Amino acid sequence: MSEVAIGIDLGTSNSAVSIVQDGQVEVLPNTFGERIMASAVGFREDGNILVGNEAKANVVHEPSSTVTSAKRLIGRYFFSEEVKKAQAICPYQIVEGPEHSVRVQVREEVFSLPEISAMILRELKSVAESHLGHEVSKAVITVPAYFNDNQRQATKDAGKIAGLDVLRILNEPTAAALAYGFGQGLTQKVAVWDLGGGTFDISVLEIGEDVFEVISTAGDTFLGGDDFDDRLIDLLADEFIQAHGQNLRQNPHTFERLKLAAENAKKDLSLEDTVRIEIADVAKDEEGNSLSISRDLTADDFSKLTNDLIQRTFKVCDEALQQAGVLARELDGVVLVGGPTRLPVIREAVKAYFQMEPKTDVDPDVVVAMGAAIHASELVAPQQQAFLLDVTPLSLQVGVAGGFCEPVIERNTPVPIEQSRTFTTVQDNQETVVIRVYQGEQKLVDENELLGQFEFSGFPRARRGDVEIQVTFAINSDGIVDVTASEPGTGEAASTRITLSSGLSEEELQSILSENRTDRVLTDMVARAEEAAIPAAEPLPELETAPPAVAAAVASAAASMAATAPAGEETLDLATDEDGGVPELEVDSDLSEGEMNALLEGSDEELTQPALQETTAPAAEAAPAPPAPAPTAKAAPAPPAPAPTAKAAPAPPAPAPTAKAAPAAPQAAAAAPEAAPADDLFDAVGTDLRDGDPADPDEDFELGS
Amino acid sequence: MAAVKLAELRVLANIVEDLDYYQLLEVAPGATAVDVRTAYHSVARRFHPDRLRQEGPDVVAAAERVAKRVSEAYAVLRDPRRRRVYDQQKGGGERRLQLVSGGAEADRQVSQEREGKTPNGRRYITLAHQDLARDNLKNARQNLQMALTFEPDNAWVKSTLTELKEKLR
Structure with missing residues (x-):
């Protein structure tokens, strides 16, 4: 029997699981026949965890112990705007974890976001398993196209915690296009307009029968259907303040009722022009009389409330079309994805923007899960029916002196790809550089997302600008980013695999896996097993342990995880070639799956590009040595020769074992004391995180999210 | 396979x-x-x-x-x-070709061509820009034609000329 891999749409508001069986794509229903499951996790007093629509239904009763919209927080730094916003509106507690990561606290217990998402994934996995009657471990999970690497990695970790082998993290609009064009033999240029609960994505694709080529993608991870609800909630709450002088936002229970009413009103607007919002006994006045909300809402009212949000999506569309070099009218179709796209208000706006009727032959709620299943099945057993040529949605950059970034791979570059750029040292006799890797489109490091950093040393001392350091970024088909630094003169090389910073350190991930709190989820399997005995409406009885089958599966998954030392943290490898040979081309072979890593922090040295030296390095001005801005690197586009260093040269076998065996930290520790002393230039760039904590050179620096 | x-x-x-x-x-x-x-x-x-x-x-x-x-x-x-x-x-x-600087290099070339690469070319191209700003397409065409004699391989001048001829037809 051929292997089965499932496709999972892990959404902000709703999730779904799908498989391909006998060439048919099927979205799997749970025990209650529901194909769409709310991405809600409810923590019960008895310690059990409820996931899905039942948890969502309970949110009004237990708002502070029900976690919703966790996807808005996953892979984010605690100081990010989105987290602040969520803190203001979420009834559950959002707290700061180690390294600026985000945690949620429920009933005295603290959970990481990957753990919360894992509970949802666990449930979906179990839905698939009860449908198939056997265990499933391989999966493709979708994320918004505009998710950065930290968010992707956190999602991958969630899969791992749920006992899944995540074959691929797939972009949601790409998945939707796959489902739209699968088996149709289309030759079309399409745009996928994807408004989810928490994010907006637009992708432009060229479909050529079995080939699905993404030409460009753009998005806004701060804009989703939730924002539309918020507008409605604000309207209701503000009107209530005006009428009765009471702020309904202050009571979590009442707030949840407002939220639910807003959500329902929005949904009803996809079917009707006018909806009535009724919330009885929402508060009491001074004399103890019950107060209610009762008002009509028209599609027109709603449109006015949310028009600016819709317009924001079109700005992003402009960007994507421009990057693709395509005009809206040149498209053959527009595919709508996401629950909010059922709203006539939105459909009309999209129609006006693209000057064409959007496609209605796909179900916007499940199309992403279907696409994920198609891709999953092609990955485990290629039918050669549909394959993807994707792009990298965000630019990858290197931090240089002065707090600036220099791109190495620009956004919308087709992947897999490998690109190199040459930088130079910024100080005389510099011995170490810190290579900081950023993702984003901004010039300033602070405005981009820090993905990770590593230290590179071992090159000869020389005047600043005289040492050339070549930084090579490679994105492979799995979306894993490898970064190598090398010095063409000596062939010294260091590399790292940037699969880091889900906000979970290796230890944390291990302890999560061993603690196994996702086991407390009353999964579909459990529900099914208990179904006969318990009426669905009654509270489920407390379960001490999961049924043997599930427990065994989880235990074995946890064991294999522990054995293979999951990626998920970033690896730092300083693989130097003592023979002075040339660094190896394939970073892949330097690093194996199971490598652990410790992020290094605190080197005082920086890379710079020659051109930047003059303008951005005050230290260089003050220094006695004559400025030697090597015009080579910048002026000459990509010195052709350097590429061979990283590429053509035969790979010396030595680096690989070094990289694997030697933990990064000792090497770094050895390197650090030798490093040239810090000066003010590096004080300026040494603080990467926005809260401005000066980096402690002695601390291993782990990225938080 | x-x-x-x-x-x-x-x-x-x-x-x-x-x-x-x-x-x-x-x-x-x-x-x-x-x-x-x-x-x-x-x-x-x-x-x-x-x-x-x-x-x-x-x-x-x-x-x-x-x-x-x-x-x-x-x-x-x-x-x-x-x-x-x-x-x-x-x-x-x-x-x-390095993709990043490949794009930048192309931009640099284009901007250089928009300004002119030779002293005489630059003079006529500057005049042409002024004409274009005043919407005087005929003068712009003449000046670009002159510029082209000094910079026969200037792609920007060539393409702008073609556009102008099209408009003036």
Whole structure:
């Protein structure tokens, strides 16, 4: 029997699981026949965890112990705007974890976001398993196209915690296009307009029968259907303040009722022009009389409330079309994805923007899960029916002196790809550089997302600008980013695999896996097993342990995880070639799956590009040595020769074992004391995180999210 | 999987560094944008790592190596700006173009052409810009025509002239 891999749409508001069986794509229903499951996790007093629509239904009763919209927080730094916003509106507690990561606290217990998402994934996995009657471990999970690497990695970790082998993290609009064009033999240029609960994505694709080529993608991870609800909630709450002088936002229970009413009103607007919002006994006045909300809402009212949000999506569309070099009218179709796209208000706006009727032959709620299943099945057993040529949605950059970034791979570059750029040292006799890797489109490091950093040393001392350091970024088909630094003169090389910073350190991930709190989820399997005995409406009885089958599966998954030392943290490898040979081309072979890593922090040295030296390095001005801005690197586009260093040269076998065996930290520790002393230039760039904590050179620096 | 295809992949992976972008995509130097895209799809169809996952890690690694260069070739040849820079540089024997600076280099060239590269050329181009700002298309045409005598290979002047002639017709 051929292997089965499932496709999972892990959404902000709703999730779904799908498989391909006998060439048919099927979205799997749970025990209650529901194909769409709310991405809600409810923590019960008895310690059990409820996931899905039942948890969502309970949110009004237990708002502070029900976690919703966790996807808005996953892979984010605690100081990010989105987290602040969520803190203001979420009834559950959002707290700061180690390294600026985000945690949620429920009933005295603290959970990481990957753990919360894992509970949802666990449930979906179990839905698939009860449908198939056997265990499933391989999966493709979708994320918004505009998710950065930290968010992707956190999602991958969630899969791992749920006992899944995540074959691929797939972009949601790409998945939707796959489902739209699968088996149709289309030759079309399409745009996928994807408004989810928490994010907006637009992708432009060229479909050529079995080939699905993404030409460009753009998005806004701060804009989703939730924002539309918020507008409605604000309207209701503000009107209530005006009428009765009471702020309904202050009571979590009442707030949840407002939220639910807003959500329902929005949904009803996809079917009707006018909806009535009724919330009885929402508060009491001074004399103890019950107060209610009762008002009509028209599609027109709603449109006015949310028009600016819709317009924001079109700005992003402009960007994507421009990057693709395509005009809206040149498209053959527009595919709508996401629950909010059922709203006539939105459909009309999209129609006006693209000057064409959007496609209605796909179900916007499940199309992403279907696409994920198609891709999953092609990955485990290629039918050669549909394959993807994707792009990298965000630019990858290197931090240089002065707090600036220099791109190495620009956004919308087709992947897999490998690109190199040459930088130079910024100080005389510099011995170490810190290579900081950023993702984003901004010039300033602070405005981009820090993905990770590593230290590179071992090159000869020389005047600043005289040492050339070549930084090579490679994105492979799995979306894993490898970064190598090398010095063409000596062939010294260091590399790292940037699969880091889900906000979970290796230890944390291990302890999560061993603690196994996702086991407390009353999964579909459990529900099914208990179904006969318990009426669905009654509270489920407390379960001490999961049924043997599930427990065994989880235990074995946890064991294999522990054995293979999951990626998920970033690896730092300083693989130097003592023979002075040339660094190896394939970073892949330097690093194996199971490598652990410790992020290094605190080197005082920086890379710079020659051109930047003059303008951005005050230290260089003050220094006695004559400025030697090597015009080579910048002026000459990509010195052709350097590429061979990283590429053509035969790979010396030595680096690989070094990289694997030697933990990064000792090497770094050895390197650090030798490093040239810090000066003010590096004080300026040494603080990467926005809260401005000066980096402690002695601390291993782990990225938080 | 046909053995022939795998053998071909192995050979390709070995020589991939020696191929220029046209050879990688198997297109002629004069290939149109549509040709380039079709060729990209066809090479991907044969050698995309996702289609070869069942063939084991060695094959996938070889496919990755090829795919990385094919993506690069495609990123250059589908982009007229980068392609122009690449074609010029290829004359000097260079087989690769750095994507980032390839774009920047093209922008730099364009901006240089917009200002003129010779003293006399610059003079007439500056006049032409002033004419264009005043919407005096005829004078702009004359000045650009003059500029072209000093800078016969200035692509910006040429394309702007063509546009003007079209408008004045």
